Amino acid sequence: MTRDSTFSPSDEALSPNPNLEITMEEGSQNSEELLDNEDNDLENECEQMLEIEGNDHENDGDDTTTTDGQNGLSQGKDYPPPVVGMEFESYDDAYNYYNCYAKELGFAIRVKSSWTKRNSKEKRGAVLCCNCEGFKTIKEANSRRKETRTGCLAMIRLRLVESNRWRVDEVKLEHNHLFDPERAQNSKSHKKMDAGAKRKVEPTLDVEVRTIKLYRTPVVDSTGYGSSNSNEREINNHVDQSKRLKLQKGDAQVIYNYFCRVQLTNPNFFYLMDLNDEGHLRNVFWIDSRSRAAYGYFGDVVAFDTTCLSNKYEIPLLAFVGVNHHGQSVLLGCGLLADETLETYIWLFRAWLTCMSGRPPQTIITDQCKALQSAIAEVFPRAHHRLCLSHVMQSILENLGELQESEAFQMVLNGIVYDSLKVDEFETAWEDMIQRFGVKDHVWLQTLYEDRERWAPVYAKDIFFAGMSTFQQGESMSPFFDGYVHRQTSLREFFDMYELVLQKKHQKEAFDDFESRDSIPTLRTRYYYELQLSKLYTREIFKKFQDEVEMMSSCFSMAQVHANGQIVTYMVKEHEAEGSLREARDYEVIYDKAGVEIRCICSCFNFKGYLCRHALCILNYSGMEEIPCQYILSRWRKDLKRLYVPDLGSNNVDITNPVQWFEHLYRRAIQVVEEGMISQDHYMVAWQAFKESLNKVRLVADKHI
Numbered sequence: 001m002t003r004d005s006t007f008s009p010s011d012e013a014l015s016p017n018p019n020l021e022i023t024m025e026e027g028s029q030n031s032e033e034l035l036d037n038e039d040n041d042l043e044n045e046c047e048q049m050l051e052i053e054g055n056d057h058e059n060d061g062d063d064t065t066t067t068d069g070q071n072g073l074s075q076g077k078d079y080p081p082p083v084v085g086m087e088f089e090s091y092d093d094a095y096n097y098y099n100c101y102a103k104e105l106g107f108a109i110r111v112k113s114s115w116t117k118r119n120s121k122e123k124r125g126a127v128l129c130c131n132c133e134g135f136k137t138i139k140e141a142n143s144r145r146k147e148t149r150t151g152c153l154a155m156i157r158l159r160l161v162e163s164n165r166w167r168v169d170e171v172k173l174e175h176n177h178l179f180d181p182e183r184a185q186n187s188k189s190h191k192k193m194d195a196g197a198k199r200k201v202e203p204t205l206d207v208e209v210r211t212i213k214l215y216r217t218p219v220v221d222s223t224g225y226g227s228s229n230s231n232e233r234e235i236n237n238h239v240d241q242s243k244r245l246k247l248q249k250g251d252a253q254v255i256y257n258y259f260c261r262v263q264l265t266n267p268n269f270f271y272l273m274d275l276n277d278e279g280h281l282r283n284v285f286w287i288d289s290r291s292r293a294a295y296g297y298f299g300d301v302v303a304f305d306t307t308c309l310s311n312k313y314e315i316p317l318l319a320f321v322g323v324n325h326h327g328q329s330v331l332l333g334c335g336l337l338a339d340e341t342l343e344t345y346i347w348l349f350r351a352w353l354t355c356m357s358g359r360p361p362q363t364i365i366t367d368q369c370k371a372l373q374s375a376i377a378e379v380f381p382r383a384h385h386r387l388c389l390s391h392v393m394q395s396i397l398e399n400l401g402e403l404q405e406s407e408a409f410q411m412v413l414n415g416i417v418y419d420s421l422k423v424d425e426f427e428t429a430w431e432d433m434i435q436r437f438g439v440k441d442h443v444w445l446q447t448l449y450e451d452r453e454r455w456a457p458v459y460a461k462d463i464f465f466a467g468m469s470t471f472q473q474g475e476s477m478s479p480f481f482d483g484y485v486h487r488q489t490s491l492r493e494f495f496d497m498y499e500l501v502l503q504k505k506h507q508k509e510a511f512d513d514f515e516s517r518d519s520i521p522t523l524r525t526r527y528y529y530e531l532q533l534s535k536l537y538t539r540e541i542f543k544k545f546q547d548e549v550e551m552m553s554s555c556f557s558m559a560q561v562h563a564n565g566q567i568v569t570y571m572v573k574e575h576e577a578e579g580s581l582r583e584a585r586d587y588e589v590i591y592d593k594a595g596v597e598i599r600c601i602c603s604c605f606n607f608k609g610y611l612c613r614h615a616l617c618i619l620n621y622s623g624m625e626e627i628p629c630q631y632i633l634s635r636w637r638k639d640l641k642r643l644y645v646p647d648l649g650s651n652n653v654d655i656t657n658p659v660q661w662f663e664h665l666y667r668r669a670i671q672v673v674e675e676g677m678i679s680q681d682h683y684m685v686a687w688q689a690f691k692e693s694l695n696k697v698r699l700v701a702d703k704h705i
Contacts, residue, residue, distance in 0.1 A: 079100050107175065108187030114127070133153070285333065291333055305479050317336060365477075396445070558572050
């Protein structure tokens with residue numbers, strides 16, 4: 001039996017998969033606590049560490065001179081300048097990034113120092129500096145070699161943090177000398193980089209084991225690194241234009257401006273940028289605080305909306321979509337993708353899963369795509385992956401040529417897919433169909449049939465869908481941005497309307513919350529089941545359940561056909577069409593009297609999240625006056641309080657850390673806001689509490705002025 005599997009933010013969060021190859025940095029409380037802990041650990045370890053001067057990549061930089069060029073904070077064309085908080089998958093990735101950044105500006109780098117644990121070769125930290133750092137010693141001053149050191153302070157400090165990630169802890173960008181790109185080319189660091197570039201080859205097809213090199217940074221080149229319209233030079237002959245995000249002029253700045261603006265008002269907003277080996281932007285992922293919190297309530301079933309990708313829209317958008325307690329779509333994250341390859345999907349899914357504390361959905365719904373299917377199997381191996389049925393049905397008609405106009409074929413196809421109750425019934429009817437209409441040798445149709453367990457409802461009766469999949473004829477799932485994003489919508493237009501779309505959907509949810517709490521539905525029958533759930537379910541979900549209660553009148557016969565102790569099998573007869581006495585269909589219902597569990601062969605509860613008319617008839621026939629509590633899902637209840645702010649352990653606050661002050665106060669304030677939206681009385685109490693709190697805080701502040 002499928003149980004109520006709603007996620008709750010109060011549940012103990014699962015730790016992310018340690019195998020995830022995603023790096024992330026956000027202004028959450030947890031990350032701040034981690035940073036504090038790591039600082040303390042580092043201080044304790046320093047006494048046991050050995051400092052090694054310049055022993056990693058170059059011993060010194062006396063062979064490099066840096067004259068001419070431009071001084072100061074010049075921006076790299078393809079590599080944004082380093083900032084505190086950047087993270088890398090390995091030390092080599094961090095070194096190579098800084099080396100490439102230096103090469104673009106026209107200076108060379110070396111390792112000033114690095115440290116490891118005593119009796120261990122594991123590197124724990126390092127300082128990479130400009131090659132002009134420091135001055136010659138007295139002994140070296142007598143050398144005839146030209147003086148190249150100027151005491152330059154430009155550097156970055158790296159530190160190993162959890163999961164083998166390397167974080168930039170300190171940055172100094174200013175140089176006290178001129179740049180000389182031509183002379184810098186002859187440095188050991190750049191020669192080594194060029195040698196590596198010459199050996200670079202295209203990646204193998206086995207990308208499942210390939211390391212995804214990326215880092216997160218709040219800096220985006222305003223001209224759009226990776227943009228098809230930029231006048232960037234080619235790093236080497238192996239740069240593949242298709243491996244970059246296709247941006248128009250100024251699009252990168254649009255993305256950057258939006259992310260910066262949102263982070264000022266949404267401290268739990270998170271984004272991640274995927275750069276290829278040449279530093280060009282490939283993929284972008286972002287998710288706001290509300291979406292991350294909503295996943296705790298509605299993350300059991302998630303659809304990956306690839307409408308913009310499959311229909312070749314101007315913006316290559318993928319949206320993660322769930323369904324809320326009103327049956328409305330809710331956004332759970334977004335991505336912009338350079339391509340639809342396995343590697344890209346794996347990167348995106350790992351980024352999204354990491355934001356969700358490593359907790360995957362139970363069921364994932366997508367379009368047909370082999371790369372997508374393989375990526376889901378890699379990142380979400382335990383989730384049930386199913387294809388959107390309405391899209392499958394549409395693709396069948398589109399791929400069968402003249403048969404798409406045949407009403408007879410469409411009627412037979414719909415009957416097989418939507419009305420089959422048993423597997424052998426489906427397979428027998430499918431074989432008859434392909435023989436009758438002469439499509440037995442149709443290769444595409446045969447391939448689709450071989451994958452039938454991913455899309456045919458008869459194979460998914462044990463899977464929970466929360467009403468997100470379309471298992472009835474005529475139903476279809478609308479894209480999340482339907483009516484707002486069109487084929488020619490530009491990236492700039494999308495981000496201009498993005499928050500407006502979310503605001504409208506949030507307002508719709510708030511309005512429906514109010515209507516569900518304050519309105520009293522009109523009952524249609526005398527069954528107590530209807531009255532029972534009218535007090536519990538939201539208005540929209542109750543209407544759907546009410547239809548099932550009303551349809552109980554079409555079930556005219558209930559007969560026991562088998563019994564095994566307390567488990568009894570019934571056969572319920574239902575009129576197929578209204579007013580028809582001849583056409584009837586049998587539905588098998590199994591009822592466990594001891595465990596009070598019931599299951600119908602139509603699997604309405606798993607598909608839609610509430611009991612069907614056949615199961616209700618058996619409960620009524622057996623004298624059950626109320627629907628058992630396990631069949632009243634909390635995800636549909638109108639009395640369940642939902643606070644759209646992530647629960648990140650707000651009780652564990654470092655009172656000496658101002659960042660954690662903000663995080664803690666922000667979350668508590670949002671909880672008051674959510675509670676204050678319940679009614680006018682709640683609003684007045686919350687508003688009065690805010691005013692009193694503000695006055696008290698000001699009095700405390702005045703004592704210190």
